[in-house]
Amino acid sequence: MSLEARISRLEDIERLRERVVEFFEHCDTGGSTGEAYNPKALASLFLPDGCFESGDLKCVGRPAMEDLFADLAQTFCLHYAGNYVFDVRPGSDTAYGHWSAWETPVLxxxxxxxxxxxxxxxRKRDGQWYWLNWDQTIKFFVPVSDSWEQADRIVEQRLSHGA
Structure with missing residues (x-):
């Protein structure tokens, strides 16, 4: 692989990492809009036919996501993400990623x-990366008053909207 291709790949990986941070900034502080969970700003990070899946919840397309994020705007949450791994093939407009997140919502x-x-x-469109599919699996989701060591009953279950 040429030096130019390797640099391009690293730039794409960094842009994907920044995209994750941008998403959570929009959730937590409103990012550039100043409005937490701004539905249009969050949905715009997905392709028009993108899919957001979390537990029993599945939203396909930006209008459905806007409805979801408008609903989530009624809650409070801070997100912490890490352990990013992105797979970007040289010259490809498709990438894959996996990472972990810790959330502290009030529901x-x-x-x-x-x-x-x-x-x-x-998928990369017009030089920008967008989510095609967002799939999150719960490891634990418990009230702060409880310990997650008791959460074995929900390991690998998926978070249902409004749980």
Missing amino acids: SGKAVWGCFVHRHSY
Whole structure:
């Protein structure tokens, strides 16, 4: 692989990592819009026919995602992501990624701990990376008053919307 191709691949990997951070900034602080869970800003990070899956919840297309994110705007959450691994093939407009996330939402007035594993696919359009598929699997999701060591009953289950 040429030096130019290797640099391009590294730039794509960094842009994908930045895209994850951008998504969570929009969730937590509103990012550039200043409005947390701004539905249009979040949905715009997906392809028009992109898919967001989490548990029983499956949204296909930006309008469905806008509805989901508008609903989530009624809650509070901070997201922490890490252990990023991205697979970008030289010259390809498709990439795959997986990473872990820790979330601290407040749902129905109750503070919750959540740990998730993400597996995503991306497509590059007009020089920008977009989500094609967002798939998150829950490792645990418990009230802060409980310990996640008791969460074996929900390991590998998927988070249902509004749990």
